[in-house]
Each structure stands twice: as structure tokens, then as C-alpha cells.
Amino acid sequence: MARIVMKFGGTSMAGIERIRNVAARVKREVDAGNQVAVVVSAMAGETDRLVGFCREASSLYDAKEYDVVVSAGEQITSGLLAIALQAAGCKARSWLGWQLPINTSDAHGSARIGEIDTAALDASLAEGVVAVIPGFQGVADGQRVTTLGRGGSDTSAVAMAAAMKADRCDIYTDVDGVYTTDPRIVPRARKLSKVTYEEMLELASVGAKVLQTRSVGLAMKENVRVRVLSSFEDGDTNDGHRGTLIVGEEEIDDMERQLITGIAHDKNEAKITLTQVSDRPGSVAAIFAPLADGGINVDMIVQNVAHSTGSTDVTFTVPAADLARSLDILDKAKEAIGYATIVHDTRVAKVSVVGVGMRSHAGVASTMFTTLGERGINIQAIATSEIKVSVLIEEDYTELAVRVLHTAYGLDAEDAA
Amino acid sequence: MARIVMKFGGTSMAGIERIRNVAARVKREVDAGNQVAVVVSAMAGETDRLVGFCREASSLYDAKEYDVVVSAGEQITSGLLAIALQAAGCKARSWLGWQLPINTSDAHGSARIGEIDTAALDASLAEGVVAVIPGFQGVADGQRVTTLGRGGSDTSAVAMAAAMKADRCDIYTDVDGVYTTDPRIVPRARKLSKVTYEEMLELASVGAKVLQTRSVGLAMKENVRVRVLSSFEDGDTNDGHRGTLIVGEEEIDDMERQLITGIAHDKNEAKITLTQVSDRPGSVAAIFAPLADGGINVDMIVQNVAHSTGSTDVTFTVPAADLARSLDILDKAKEAIGYATIVHDTRVAKVSVVGVGMRSHAGVASTMFTTLGERGINIQAIATSEIKVSVLIEEDYTELAVRVLHTAYGLDAEDAA
Numbered sequence: 057m058a059r060i061v062m063k064f065g066g067t068s069m070a071g072i073e074r075i076r077n078v079a080a081r082v083k084r085e086v087d088a089g090n091q092v093a094v095v096v097s098a099m100a101g102e103t104d105r106l107v108g109f110c111r112e113a114s115s116l117y118d119a120k121e122y123d124v125v126v127s128a129g130e131q132i133t134s135g136l137l138a139i140a141l142q143a144a145g146c147k148a149r150s151w152l153g154w155q156l157p158i159n160t161s162d163a164h165g166s167a168r169i170g171e172i173d174t175a176a177l178d179a180s181l182a183e184g185v186v187a188v189i190p191g192f193q194g195v196a197d198g199q200r201v202t203t204l205g206r207g208g209s210d211t212s213a214v215a216m217a218a219a220m221k222a223d224r225c226d227i228y229t230d231v232d233g234v235y236t237t238d239p240r241i242v243p244r245a246r247k248l249s250k251v252t253y254e255e256m257l258e259l260a261s262v263g264a265k266v267l268q269t270r271s272v273g274l275a276m277k278e279n280v281r282v283r284v285l286s287s288f289e290d291g292d293t294n295d296g297h298r299g300t301l302i303v304g305e306e307e308i309d310d311m312e313r314q315l316i317t318g319i320a321h322d323k324n325e326a327k328i329t330l331t332q333v334s335d336r337p338g339s340v341a342a343i344f345a346p347l348a349d350g351g352i353n354v355d356m357i358v359q360n361v362a363h364s365t366g367s368t369d370v371t372f373t374v375p376a377a378d379l380a381r382s383l384d385i386l387d388k389a390k391e392a393i394g395y396a397t398i399v400h401d402t403r404v405a406k407v408s409v410v411g412v413g414m415r416s417h418a419g420v421a422s423t424m425f426t427t428l429g430e431r432g433i434n435i436q437a438i439a440t441s442e443i444k445v446s447v448l449i450e451e452d453y454t455e456l457a458v459r460v461l462h463t464a465y466g467l468d469a470e471d472a473a
Numbered sequence: 474m475a476r477i478v479m480k481f482g483g484t485s486m487a488g489i490e491r492i493r494n495v496a497a498r499v500k501r502e503v504d505a506g507n508q509v510a511v512v513v514s515a516m517a518g519e520t521d522r523l524v525g526f527c528r529e530a531s532s533l534y535d536a537k538e539y540d541v542v543v544s545a546g547e548q549i550t551s552g553l554l555a556i557a558l559q560a561a562g563c564k565a566r567s568w569l570g571w572q573l574p575i576n577t578s579d580a581h582g583s584a585r586i587g588e589i590d591t592a593a594l595d596a597s598l599a600e601g602v603v604a605v606i607p608g609f610q611g612v613a614d615g616q617r618v619t620t621l622g623r624g625g626s627d628t629s630a631v632a633m634a635a636a637m638k639a640d641r642c643d644i645y646t647d648v649d650g651v652y653t654t655d656p657r658i659v660p661r662a663r664k665l666s667k668v669t670y671e672e673m674l675e676l677a678s679v680g681a682k683v684l685q686t687r688s689v690g691l692a693m694k695e696n697v698r699v700r701v702l703s704s705f706e707d708g709d710t711n712d713g714h715r716g717t718l719i720v721g722e723e724e725i726d727d728m729e730r731q732l733i734t735g736i737a738h739d740k741n742e743a744k745i746t747l748t749q750v751s752d753r754p755g756s757v758a759a760i761f762a763p764l765a766d767g768g769i770n771v772d773m774i775v776q777n778v779a780h781s782t783g784s785t786d787v788t789f790t791v792p793a794a795d796l797a798r799s800l801d802i803l804d805k806a807k808e809a810i811g812y813a814t815i816v817h818d819t820r821v822a823k824v825s826v827v828g829v830g831m832r833s834h835a836g837v838a839s840t841m842f843t844t845l846g847e848r849g850i851n852i853q854a855i856a857t858s859e860i861k862v863s864v865l866i867e868e869d870y871t872e873l874a875v876r877v878l879h880t881a882y883g884l885d886a887e888d889a890a
Contacts, residue, residue, distance in 0.1 A: 139531050
């Protein structure tokens with residue numbers, strides 16, 4: 057007997073026919089003797105509908121009431137899945153966020169999960185009752201409904217798995233796993249059977265949107281074995297080859313270990329350059345402190361060699377969605393910073409190679425620069441971490457860059473998809 | 474300063490534009506210095522949608538989970554109205570059933586309201602915060618979500634008014650009050666400015682579907698002043714002439730008192746006749762006991778004079794929706810009852826004249842029979858209560874009967890609508 061958490065996204069819950077399929081899938085795990093908790097998203101499109109209502113009611117809506125409204129989507133699907141499970145012959149009940157309870161911070165609209173009380177749940181699971189838990193929601197101080205922010209159901213599932221000490225957390229989604237890169241760009245991309253938490257974080261945060269980043273961070277912290285797999289694919293869910301397992305580095309043996317795990321890209325970046333910034337102590341802090349105060353995540357930063365005039369150009373990237381606000385903040389801080397002009401460009405993309413293997417191998421970055429240079433792709437900025445090298449390039453070259461790097465690092469599958 | 478409960482139905486909550494209109498109406502009461510609690514229904518059509526999901530998931534759905542699903546409709550509108558009120562400049566918050574809490578029995582799907590804790594609510598109202606309360610829902614033992622049955626939001630509003638000791642409970646709906654009869658049948662029907670609880674119960678239960686019957690019974694028991702008025706009509710809500718006030722008999726003075734308050738009709742009845750029932754003690758009990766056990770409400774009962782053979786015919790009515798089940802029950806009990814044949818007819822209608830004034834006036838029934846007889850309308854059964862006389866007639870004559878009775882009792886308005 058194992059204890060497992062199964063999580064189903066909005067596409068899997070879109071309509072009763074699909075909910076019945078989910079029930080059948082859950083029943084297989086129950087029939088195999090497992091204790092099962094299921095975390096569900098709202099029906100596809102429902103959360104957008106509810107968020108739309110809130111925005112229409114007021115552009116400055118109260119986050120407490122927003123949470124009351126949008127949490128209803130998962131409440132509905134949790135009740136419906138419990139009904140469908142009973143119809144399939146499984147004992148089942150729903151547990152709303154306030155009922156378990158799933159305690160969270162009171163940051164309405166983007167709350168963080170705190171302690172989850174599993175006493176009542178444990179007793180119910182021990183009686184063979186499947187627990188159906190609406191994702192995305194919790195309760196603050198036992199009083200008001202909270203939500204975790206968009207995509208929060210993945211985080212709910214991982215948090216439940218940690219609280220229940222589950223043997224694994226299976227995330228059913230509309231893709232069949234994590235790939236070496238976006239298969240729409242590289243048809244020869246391969247599905248990874250295992251990936252480390254750290255690699256998944258880098259792949260997710262740079263564009264491979266399979267799992268919510270927060271959920272991966274939480275899985276790493278709590279050491280929850282997460283598997284991503286398709287809800288539209290049949291077969292034995294206990295087959296280790298299905299989907300992609302996300303685990304700690306120690307669970308990947310040397311045979312399996314690759315130098316590079318994947319290539320990610322992100323077109324949602326904007327480049328900002330401040331020219332002739334005075335080259336004196338504190339001038340760089342004067343740029344980034346007000347941006348940080350404004351909640352803007354600055355990513356890649358390049359400071360050019362100082363001009364002979366004693367000034368320098370500073371280039372960095374921000375999320376494209378935050379560009380207008382960033383320019384406004386920098387304009388207001390012009391005097392404090394001391395610069396000549398602001399130049400900005402949204403026609404850029406960030407391409408990254410990711411892999412824990414690069415820690416012990418030199419030459420990864422150099423291969424990247426050489427490969428791109430041979431194709432005449434100009435590198436505008438570079439950023440590195442222990443397990444990642446990212447470059448900023450002109451947006452039009454994104455797909456070309458991803459393809460040539462995928463081949464250069466030996467990631468192409470032998471038989472094209 | 475007064476304390477008032479305002480209740481808005483699904484048509485008034487259908488979409489953000491209408492919810493904004495509701496907010497404006499609530500604001501007027503707040504600006505007039507009142508403490509206000511608002512009870513809301515789900516958006517028109519939403520409860521049907523959610524009930525449809527449950528039925529599609531399983532014809533034998535678990536009522537506990539049904540309640541989780543269908544209560545979401547009012548949860549959504551309560552949050553949205555709170556947002557719209559804030560946007561209109563009113564302090565407001567939603568209170569879900571489990572938050573107040575509104576304690577109910579654990580009869581899921583048709584729970585009865587018990588005690589409502591108003592301590593937190595009172596404090597919030599005293600701070601000038603409008604309370605927005607989803608109708609139709611409550612919580613059993615502080616644990617599971619319950620609902621009150623269709624139309625339960627009227628009952629929620631009256632129960633809130635009783636618990637809050639509100640000065641009045643205004644039910645906003647899509648009609649502008651209670652009429653002497655259905656204006657679609659009698660264009661000269663008049664709107665009643667006042668009606669007693671007892672009359673409203675008789676009018677509602679025989680077809681004037683303005684307010685849920687349970688809510689009227691509760692208002693009578695708790696002595697809550699209820700007013701029914703249109704949410705689509707503008708004007709001063711404190712104008713005593715708007716809508717219809719539903720109050721105790723003692724609040725209607727002699728000048729206002731009418732002999733007959735209204736004429737109701739109901740086409741959803743079915744007539745059943747058992748022939749040659751043996752005329753011995755216990756035979757009638759043998760008919761009605763199994764029907765009562767089956768939860769079937771038997772209405773009008775006529776037992777004919779015994780035949781010389783020592784047997785009698787027994788005629789009675791049941792809701793048309795329960796006819797098939799009734800026939801089945803009676804067929805199974807045939808031996809125990811002892812009858813020759815069952816005859817049934819759904820092409821019947823019940824027409825009733827209602828008024829507390831008839832208590833002190835003879836001749837009401839006789840006027841009814843004479844009036845119908847003059848038009849050649851045959852009476853198949855008669856039932857009377859202290860404030861009502863009902864007759865069963867052939868369905869095709871329903872509208873004619875209502876019109877001639879409306880005129881006979883002097884109810885026609887002087888200027889036709």
C-alpha cells in the first residue's frame with residue numbers, strides 16, 4: 057500500500073465526461089490498494105470567467121472578496137469528482153480549504169500555504185475514503201477564504217503530499233512529461249524520464265511551463281517525489297517510464313546523468329540600457345533599488361567597461377509586462393542615478409541551457425557561444441548560474457538558436473517524433 | 474436608524490451590470506442611515522447549471538456533495554456584490570454560511586435553518602459594514618455545507634431578519650408585489666398593498682409563486698415584516714405604497730380589510746378516484762397511510778355517499794408530478810384497501826378564493842358555487858379552510874373561473890391595466 061496524491065488540471069476537469077475519466081483513473085489506484093487524495097483544478101475557462109467578473113465589478117477589487125469568488129471554481133469540481141467517484145464505486149468525499157483546514161497566510165490572492173491539519177483526513181483515508189481537495193484554496197486564521205495565485209493547484213498538490221507524507225505526487229496535465237525543449241520548435245526533442253528539482257526550476261522559470269515554479273520549489277524543500285504525466289494517455293500509471301519524475305539529485309544515478317538536460321527559451325523579456333551612467337560607488341544601487349521597491353524582477357545585468365569619460369552603460373532585462381512601469385520608475389530616479397538616455401527593446405529573447413551535469417564539466421558556455429557564433433547569432437547579454445547558462449539574443453533568432461543548441465549538446469532523439 | 478434585510482433574486486444578480494444596480498439600491502438604504510444585510514441568490518440559470526452537472530455525474534448523487542457544488546453559485550454572487558458595494562463607496566463584506574455561521578439541520582439538499590450566530594455580524598454592522606450573505610446555504614454541525622432546497626434564499630432572508638431582529642425584510646423580485654390574481658389571466662387584477670401571512674401561505678401554496686412557502690411560514694412564526702417589491706422599479710423604497718407588505722392580521726385595520734383577498738389557481742394537480750372501496754372502519758386509513766409514507770401530499774378528499782352495496786367511491790388529488798408514484802403505491806396496496814378500479818385524471822385545476830375576512834362572513838362559498846354554476850362550470854370536489862374555499866374543476870375552465878370569481882368578489886380594479 058502506498059499513499060499517493062493525484063492532481064488534475066482544468067483540461068482534465070472540463071465537463072462531466074472528463075471528470076468521469078478522472079474518476080476511473082483514481083479508481084485504478086484505489087483498486088491497487090493505495091490511499092488516495094485527489095487535488096483538482098476548476099473546469100478549464102472557469103477561473104478566467106470568475107476573475108473576469110471581479111475585474112468587471114471593480115478594477116480595484118478587494119482581494120478578500122476576489123478569493124471568495126474565484127475559489128468557487130475548484131469547490132464545484134471537487135464536489136462533482138466526489139459524486140463521480142461514488143458512482144464508480146469508490147467511497148469519496150470533498151474537503152474544502154476551510155474544512156481540513158489548509159491554513160495559509162492572509163495575503164489574499166497570492167497566499168502561502170502554512171500548516172495543513174491532516175488528523176481528520178488521515179482517519180478518513182484509513183477508512184478507504186478517497187479525499188477530493190479543491191486546489192488553489194485555503195483559509196487564513198480559520199476565518200476567510202484565501203487563494204494561492206494562478207496555477208496554485210500544483211502547489212496545493214505538493215503541499216498536500218508533504219503534509220500527508222505521500223509516497224508520490226502525480227501531476228496529471230495535458231502534456232506527457234518534461235521535454236529537452238519545446239517540441240513545437242524541435243520535433244526531435246526527447247521526453248526526460250527524470251529531472252532534478254533544480255533543473256526543473258530553471259526550465260520552468262525560463263519558459264517550460266509544465267509545473268508552477270512555486271510547486272517545484274516546495275517539492276524540493278519538502279523532498280516530495282513529483283511525477284508529471286498526461287491525463288489523456290492510458291496505461292499502467294506505475295510504469296516508471298510514464299511521464300517525467302522530478303526528484304532530488306541523489307536519485308539520479310551516473311548512468312542516467314546527462315551533461316545538459318534541456319534548452320529553454322523565453323520571449324517575455326525586455327531589455328533596458330541606461331547610457332553614460334556615472335562610474336562612481338552607489339550608482340548601480342541607485343538603479344536597482346527603486347526597481348526592487350517597485351516589485352520588478354530584474355534578470356540579466358551587464359555593465360560595460362567604463363568609458364574614458366568616467367561613465368558606463370548599464371544593460372539589464374525585466375519582464376516585458378513590467379517594461380512601462382520600469383521606464384517610469386527609472387525616469388523618476390533619473391537625477392538620483394545620473395544617466396544620459398534610456399534605450400529599450402522588447403524584440404529580444406533569452407535562451408538557456410540547463411543541466412546539473414555542467415557543474416563538473418567545463419566548456420558548456422564555450423560550446424554555446426561557438427555554436428551561436430557560427431550561425432551569426434549575436435549575443436547581447438550573458439548570465440550564468442551553477443546549472444544554467446543564459447544568453448540574450450534578437451527575438452527573430454530564437455527558434456534557430458534553440459535548434460542548433462539542441463543538436464550541439466547531443467539532445468536530439470534518434471527517431472524524429 | 475433601522476436594521477433591514479434586503480434580498481435579491483437570480484434575475485437581479487444576472488451579470489455585473491445588474492449587480493451594480495443592486496449595489497446602488499443598497500447604497501441608498503445605507504445613505505439613509507440604516508444597518509443593512511443583503512441576502513443574494515445565484516445568477517439566474519447558474520443553480521440549474523450546477524444541478525445539471527450533479528445529475529449528469531450521477532443520477533443517485535450524494536446530497537452532501539450536491540450541496541458543495543450548488544452552494545457555489547451564491548458564494549460567487551456574494552463576493553461580487555461585496556466588490557460592487559465597495560466600488561460604490563460602501564464598506565461591505567461577504568459572510569458565507571459556515572462563517573457566520575448559519576447552523577442548519579444535516580438534511581442535505583433540504584436543510585432547515587436552526588440558530589444563526591449574529592455576534593460577529595452585529596459588530597460588523599455596527600461599524601457600518603454592509604453584510605452580504607449568500608442565500609440558500611448553511612452549515613451542519615460546523616462541518617459540512619448544506620443547502621435549503623430550491624427557492625431557499627427567501628427563507629435565508631427571513632431567517633436572517635429574525636436573527637438580526639431586523640425592522641423589515643425587503644424581498645426584491647421580478648414582480649412588483651402580490652396581486653389579487655394572476656394579471657396574465659385577469660388584466661384588471663389589483664396589486665395588494667398588504668396581505669396577512671395566512672393569506673400569503675394560501676395564495677402561495679395554490680399557485681401565486683411570488684415567495685417560497687417556507688419563508689412565509691417562517692416569517693409568520695418569527696413575526697418578520699416582509700415586503701415583496703420589484704428590483705426593476707425605481708423610487709423611494711420607504712414609500713409604503715411600493716410592493717406588498719406581508720404582516721400579521723393585527724396590522725391590517727378594518728378599513729383596509731377585504732372580504733376576499735385573492736383568487737388563486739393551480740393546474741399541477743391530478744385527481745384519483747378509487748371505486749367501490751369497502752365501507753368499513755379503517756378502509757380510508759388503508760388508502761392514505763401508504764401515500765403519506767411515500768411522502769406524497771394528498772390535498773382535496775371527497776368520499777361519496779355509500780352505495781347500497783356497502784361500498785363507496787373515494788376521490789382525492791395529489792401533485793401531478795407524484796401521480797405515477799401514487800398509482801404504483803395504490804396498486805401495491807390494492808388488497809389491503811379493497812377497491813374495484815383506479816380512475817385518474819390530470820386535466821383538472823384547483824381554483825381557490827382566499828381571505829381572512831371570510832371568517833366573519835357567511836356566504837363566501839355559496840357565492841362561489843352560484844357564480845361557477847351560472848357559467849356551467851361543474852365542481853368535482855370542494856375543500857375549505859378557515860380562510861379559503863377551493864374547488865376542483867375541469868382544466869379548460871380555469872381562466873374563465875378565475876375571471877368570473879374575480880368580478881363576483883368585487884376585486885376588479887376600476888381602471889384596467
